[in-house]
Amino acid sequence: MTETSISAPRRGVPLWAQVLIWVFLVGLLAIVALGLRRAQQGTVQPGQKIDNFKLPLYSGYQIDGQSEINLEDLRGKVVVINFWASWCKPCEQEAAELEQAWEEYEPSGQVVFLGVDYVDTEPEARVYMKKFGITFANGPDLRTRISQYFRIKGVPETYFVDKNGVLQYVQVGPFTSVEQIHAQIDPLLK
Amino acid sequence: MKDVHAKRFTDYVLLLAVLFAFLFALSFTLTASAQEPTPSDDDVNRIAKQLYCPVCESTPLDVCPTEACRQWRDLIRTMLTEGKSEAEIKQYFVAQYGDRVLAEPPNRLASYLVPAIAILLGVLLLARGFQMWIKPSKAEAASMDPQGKPQQPVDPYIARLEEELKKQK
Numbered sequence: 256m257t258e259t260s261i262s263a264p265r266r267g268v269p270l271w272a273q274v275l276i277w278v279f280l281v282g283l284l285a286i287v288a289l290g291l292r293r294a295q296q297g298t299v300q301p302g303q304k305i306d307n308f309k310l311p312l313y314s315g316y317q318i319d320g321q322s323e324i325n326l327e328d329l330r331g332k333v334v335v336i337n338f339w340a341s342w343c344k345p346c347e348q349e350a351a352e353l354e355q356a357w358e359e360y361e362p363s364g365q366v367v368f369l370g371v372d373y374v375d376t377e378p379e380a381r382v383y384m385k386k387f388g389i390t391f392a393n394g395p396d397l398r399t400r401i402s403q404y405f406r407i408k409g410v411p412e413t414y415f416v417d418k419n420g421v422l423q424y425v426q427v428g429p430f431t432s433v434e435q436i437h438a439q440i441d442p443l444l445k
Numbered sequence: 446m447k448d449v450h451a452k453r454f455t456d457y458v459l460l461l462a463v464l465f466a467f468l469f470a471l472s473f474t475l476t477a478s479a480q481e482p483t484p485s486d487d488d489v490n491r492i493a494k495q496l497y498c499p500v501c502e503s504t505p506l507d508v509c510p511t512e513a514c515r516q517w518r519d520l521i522r523t524m525l526t527e528g529k530s531e532a533e534i535k536q537y538f539v540a541q542y543g544d545r546v547l548a549e550p551p552n553r554l555a556s557y558l559v560p561a562i563a564i565l566l567g568v569l570l571l572a573r574g575f576q577m578w579i580k581p582s583k584a585e586a587a588s589m590d591p592q593g594k595p596q597q598p599v600d601p602y603i604a605r606l607e608e609e610l611k612k613q614k
């Protein structure tokens with residue numbers, strides 16, 4: 256018996272093209288899914304350990320003369336991170352309360368306020384800080400790295416980080432009284 | 446005689462006063478022309494339209510109506526007055542707010558390579574799709590007899606199979 260080989264003609268889409276199409280589609284779906292997930296995630300949630308970040312500080316608004324602050328250097332202290340901008344009208348509502356709270360906690364040395372200036376211009380930011388008599392540390396959110404990490408939805412937003420670097424509370428929108436700020440900081444000092 | 450001298454004196458005083466007023470006015474004109482020229486709105490917008498507002502997405506800075514954009518346009522004007530070049534101003538905005546403020550992507554290989562590969566893949570897939578779409582109609586046309594009636598479909602695979610079967614017999 257002779258062995259005859261019959262080769263079937265190629266039909267339809269070649270295998271490599273099918274693989275390519277599927278890889279492309281799955282990749283596209285993965286990108287869309289990641290984008291949707293990120294959009295629905297909201298801000299970082301309480302209970303999450305906050306990674307280290309560097310904040311360059313405006314001259315005149317530095318901590319111990321340092322032109323840059325590392326969050327890690329503030330471990331052991333309660334850190335209040337306030338996102339604001341000079342063009343943000345709601346930020347003006349809470350500026351005086353934040354400064355008052357800072358002046359009350361500053362002597363204890365256990366609390367640090369960090370103002371993160373979101374997509375702003377330095378001249379306007381300085382006018383704003385002078386107008387409201389801000390004295391706590393402030394600096395620009397360069398390339399919006401810090402706000403992207405916190406996934407802020409707008410300004411003002413304030414994040415309360417405990418002595419171990421764990422986020423404990425998120426305030427979306429302005430504070431209406433200094434007592435609101437006390438209510439978040441005092442339990443973290445105990 | 447006294448009147449003539451008095452009149453001449455008055456004329457000299459008047460002439461001096463006019464001359465002094467002229468020189469005084471001229472000094473103002475010279476001062477004004479010596480000032481640094483202020484960048485026009487067109488100068489500012491020429492750079493602003495190459496940047497996008499990072500707050501209100503997909504809005505070029507030159508037409509963005511928000512307070513933040515107004516501040517950024519003012520900053521561009523200030524930097525132009527300071528003698529900063531267009532490239533320096535754009536670099537400052539990128540350093541402050543990130544690449545996303547640029548209307549055109551930064552001039553990096555990946556900025557062009559990724560879209561180019563995506564377009565190439567798309568073209569290849571489309572070409573393949575069209576090829577598959579056209580092929581069956583050609584086959585159908587070939588299967589018509591001269592009268593336009595459909596012939597028995599001739600599948601080369603089946604034809605070869607039948608040929609081999611005949612050989613086996």
